[in-house]
Amino acid sequence: MTNKIMGLLLVGMGAVLWSLHTGSVDLDWHKNGSSILFQIRVPRVLMAGMVGALLASVGCTLQALFRNPLADPYLLGISSGAALGAVTGLALGIFFPVPLACLGAIATLAIVLYLSKIESMISVTLVILAGVAVHSFTSAILTLILSQVSGKHETTGIFFWLLGSLDTLPYKTLIPFVMGSVLGLLFLFFWAPALNLLAQGEETAQSLGIPVEKTKWILVLLCALLTGFAVTFNGMIPFVGLIVPHAARLIFGHDHRVTLPMSAFLGAMLVMLADTVGRSVLSPQEIPTGVITALAGAPFFIIILRRERKKLL
Amino acid sequence: MNILSVKNIHFSYGSANGNGHKKFSLQNISFDIPSGGLLGICGPNGSGKSTLLRLLCGALSPRAGEILLNGKPLNQITHKQIACDIALVPQEISSVFSLTVEQMVCLGFYPRTSWFGWRTAVYNDTLKNILILTDLWDMRHRLTSHLSGGERRRVLLARALAQDPKLLLLDEPTAHLDPRHQMEIVQLIEKLRKQKNLSVITVLHDLNLALDWCPEIMFMKEGRVLAKGKTKEFLTSELLERTYDIPGDMMTDSRTNQRFIHFTTL
Numbered sequence: 317m318t319n320k321i322m323g324l325l326l327v328g329m330g331a332v333l334w335s336l337h338t339g340s341v342d343l344d345w346h347k348n349g350s351s352i353l354f355q356i357r358v359p360r361v362l363m364a365g366m367v368g369a370l371l372a373s374v375g376c377t378l379q380a381l382f383r384n385p386l387a388d389p390y391l392l393g394i395s396s397g398a399a400l401g402a403v404t405g406l407a408l409g410i411f412f413p414v415p416l417a418c419l420g421a422i423a424t425l426a427i428v429l430y431l432s433k434i435e436s437m438i439s440v441t442l443v444i445l446a447g448v449a450v451h452s453f454t455s456a457i458l459t460l461i462l463s464q465v466s467g468k469h470e471t472t473g474i475f476f477w478l479l480g481s482l483d484t485l486p487y488k489t490l491i492p493f494v495m496g497s498v499l500g501l502l503f504l505f506f507w508a509p510a511l512n513l514l515a516q517g518e519e520t521a522q523s524l525g526i527p528v529e530k531t532k533w534i535l536v537l538l539c540a541l542l543t544g545f546a547v548t549f550n551g552m553i554p555f556v557g558l559i560v561p562h563a564a565r566l567i568f569g570h571d572h573r574v575t576l577p578m579s580a581f582l583g584a585m586l587v588m589l590a591d592t593v594g595r596s597v598l599s600p601q602e603i604p605t606g607v608i609t610a611l612a613g614a615p616f617f618i619i620i621l622r623r624e625r626k627k628l629l
Numbered sequence: 630m631n632i633l634s635v636k637n638i639h640f641s642y643g644s645a646n647g648n649g650h651k652k653f654s655l656q657n658i659s660f661d662i663p664s665g666g667l668l669g670i671c672g673p674n675g676s677g678k679s680t681l682l683r684l685l686c687g688a689l690s691p692r693a694g695e696i697l698l699n700g701k702p703l704n705q706i707t708h709k710q711i712a713c714d715i716a717l718v719p720q721e722i723s724s725v726f727s728l729t730v731e732q733m734v735c736l737g738f739y740p741r742t743s744w745f746g747w748r749t750a751v752y753n754d755t756l757k758n759i760l761i762l763t764d765l766w767d768m769r770h771r772l773t774s775h776l777s778g779g780e781r782r783r784v785l786l787a788r789a790l791a792q793d794p795k796l797l798l799l800d801e802p803t804a805h806l807d808p809r810h811q812m813e814i815v816q817l818i819e820k821l822r823k824q825k826n827l828s829v830i831t832v833l834h835d836l837n838l839a840l841d842w843c844p845e846i847m848f849m850k851e852g853r854v855l856a857k858g859k860t861k862e863f864l865t866s867e868l869l870e871r872t873y874d875i876p877g878d879m880m881t882d883s884r885t886n887q888r889f890i891h892f893t894t895l
Contacts, residue, residue, distance in 0.1 A: 379726075380726070383723075383724060383726075385725060385726075440725075509739060509742075512728075512732075512736060512739075513739060515725075516722070516723065516724045516736065518688075519683065519717075519719065520717075520719060520723070522686070522688040522708060523686040523687070523688050523712065523715075523716070523717040523719075524712050524736060524737065524739050524740060524792070525707075525708045525709035525710075525712030525713070525739055525740035526708060526739075527707075527708050565726065569728075569732070570726040570732070571728070571732055
């Protein structure tokens with residue numbers, strides 16, 4: 317186990333160096349190499365890593381919480397809720413994208429949970445069906461708003477919100493985002509032992525000493541907030557929250573004390589690499605990050621769907 | 630000293646005033662379990678036995694009445710403290726993510742470990758003892774989803790033992806087990822009861838097992854206590870018929886003088 321973690325960390329370091337090195341221009345230390353590295357690539361790589369870590373940890377948490385291998389912030393409509401919140405704010409000229417995105421994420425998640433409740437228990441199947449329905453609805457409204465207002469404001473680009481793409485942010489904006497995300501993630505990791513029990517079912521968790529209702533609400537709220545964060549800065553990136561936790565589970569098993577932090581790490585690596593590929597293959601044009609993660613993610617989703625389809629019936 | 634006292638509890642699923650009528654799943658249930666005691670709960674399907682177990686371990690809260698654990702009301706104790714004293718052995722593992730036997734048993738340490746739950750040497754010793762006691766040591770690295778029904782049942786019992794409880798709640802501990810494993814589980818629980826003065830409440834469908842094993846039985850029907858008493862004294866054919874609505878016979882084996890219950894199914 318320790319060997320696997322060490323090995324992955326080494327590979328990760330290599331990936332970070334590669335991502336810093338790769339881009340539309342070669343780094344030349346005699347010209348403006350260091351300013352490109354520190355003003356453009358470092359913030360971008362940091363941002364990509366943060367967003368990936370957020371989405372993957374949220375996905376991992378939701379899967380354990382709802383005991384559903386398909387749970388993911390994108391499929392459950394939380395991402396589109398967050399995007400809708402942020403975009404509505406921008407379109408109406410109110411701004412405050414982060415709080416509005418968090419609000420949107422909380423609202424959609426609350427609707428999904430309300431729809432999937434049967435006699436105070438959240439149905440494992442209904443939560444996905446309700447999530448997909450809410451997701452389609454919110455992203456339709458989102459697209460409608462975007463198609464009406466696009467062009468008026470730079471960040472309302474349809475690509476950015478619907479497929480996710482990273483931008484280079486100034487450190488002034490980046491640092492609060494990174495600090496908030498790190499704090500949120502650490503707080504989430506703190507619940508890993510409880511997640512292990514919740515994954516065994518609410519009754520078992522309760523009988524082993526977890527105050528289930530309270531814990532569930534804390535985790536749901538935290539997931540919505542972290543999704544709101546990720547989406548505001550990066551738009552919706554599909555599938556990261558779905559594939560990465562499963563990859564982490566395949567490698568490290570189902571102990572969330574290991575799997576949850578490792579999901580965050582793998583998520584960070586995936587989005588960082590997807591972003592690097594996206595900005596370098598067709599440079600100077602950029603491919604949205606979401607396109608690359610979906611190209612890798614959709615086939616994986618189909619495999620899981622085939623493997624788990626009996627449980628859904 | 631009673632480890633658990635149940636006083637006039639009522640419970641209903643769903644909201645108390647939903648649709649204008651209350652449907653009680655449990656009504657007016659009272660009983661006591663002395664320290665080291667063993668109580669069997671029998672009754673037809675849907676009589677509220679499993680619901681009662683959930684109430685006793687704090688997974689559900691009664692609408693009225695109270696449950697006292699060591700003299701303290703259950704709703705004034707944290708879930709963690711309850712889990713240190715009461716362990717529930719459910720019928721099945723209900724997870725989609727499969728843990729290894731060892732990981733599953735370690736979940737039972739949760740109420741007694743610090744915030745991140747890494748095991749210390751003390752827990753490793755306890756874990757080894759429990760795994761050997763439940764005959765799981767050789768399969769400790771296997772996935773629970775790859776085990777047979779009887780093995781999974783032993784894993785759940787081992788997890789409950791890891792909680793080091795004073796009261797064990799068993800939901801049909803012998804269901805789906807072959808005669809040998811039934812015997813082994815019952816003998817293991819008896820051994821623990823004597824060694825650690827463990828109290829046990831067990832839901833049983835096998836009335837002959839209840840007759841042999843439990844000194845006291847409580848019969849439930851439609852969410853109420855139908856009868857409760859010393860097994861040898863109060864179990865009659867008439868009571869069986871009242872509980873299950875089919876004629877049942879209390880018989881005595883002429884050779885061994887053992888009593889047994891027979892229902893004519895065909």
